[in-house]
Amino acid sequence: MRDLIDWIKKTGLENIIWATDLDLTVLDSHKNPTAVSAPAGVEENFQKINELTNDRFYIITGRDMAYVDKLFPNTSFRSSCEYHNMVRFDAKGSVHEPNPRPKWSLIDKDLEELTKKHPGLTFRSKPFMRSMHYTHAASLASDPLAKDAVAKKIQTLLDFHEASTGQKLENIDGGSVFDLAPFGSSKKSAYEAILELTSAKENGLVPIYFGDSPGDIPAAKVVRDNGGIFVSVGNDKRLQPYADFELKNPSECRDLIKEVASWSKKEPKPATEPKAP
Template identity: 30%
Template structure:
């Protein structure tokens, strides 16, 4: 077996080495690149058949201690997983929905709305650049237009300066986003761990992108576990690694039985 296969198998064995019924864990899952395969456009993702039901079973096994932590909005997550009653930390934690369905979010300003409108108009003039409206955040995706990366970054920096201190730039995989300041996925994990279903458990954080590093750090500080999805050798705070979202989905199927 080659080195890459050894690393992947070892990570899966580490996950399998968790309590078989996942008692004592609180699970925090990123969505894009972790639960779902990355797509060329934000709307191009596909939710595999059976995944929502598997997540519901996992939530039941965990006594409700399952949270989705994502850069997408709560409303978008609800469209992806209709009827799934779990905690959702949207917009990197700036939006939060509890298990009872109550949503807490960030207010908008005129300056922010104007910046969003400007990006929407400019992105339409750049072939392949995708504008994504997340409500209290917005993003420009250049996966299909890598030559436009410099222009996208320049405009997003200018828009960030125009909206004031309430928002900050966040870079990801071929995307630049303007999102509410003062919250990250680590903050989201720490806040959620204080709620009844999560209290007294050890966090397991699974993610794939630079935005998930704050979540890994928080899980590690609490004595929990952190697992990164991906085969590149980028430095990470995660303790373990799996190769693909398919590995994460297979693990969910096993532990949710």
């Protein structure tokens, strides 16, 4: 962690675009995905990092906006939710929806039936997505063949949705969850939008992104292609080729956030050197 701290100090928070995933990156796993909560101090530390980066703190998550606002009830953080299908980036806090909402009623019953066949598999409904968390499903978490079989059944249902509505959906590998969303949904789009927004105001900024799963790789690539760094959290080896720094777990990530949030804000340099009296 110290090498990452040194990098942040050398770069300067005032020059950084700070974006982060939430679950298993900053937040710990929970058997019930709806029961996840933000540990004490996280919201306040995010507020401080937003201040230190001059309002350039962003959340990028597969979760829905209501989940983010429940975690952080006192702050409307700039957030890209459901793989950039619900977006709140402007100062007014308005939410933008880039894609049409899927007709989930066509396949929800079948998805729920599939969920019941695997104890521990948890089904979550969101406006643009359906998520099936398998971290605590013993029949899937440690059996790649069983996981692949479920993925194929899911794809059959997604194909049916496309044939019925014309809207193509996809199954995004979230590392511990099947994330079903409009085709093309990606955290890549989220970070590209952030870069477009920030570069319109200031040049020479350095992007950073924290993530834990393969679903974060598209954003990691964007960050690295634009001179920034990707910080992987946890032990998913699929992220290692893209990671500039690694943190062991969400607890270590929170420790980093807490330390950075304790720093003082640098005074801006004058536009011109003051004249001698």
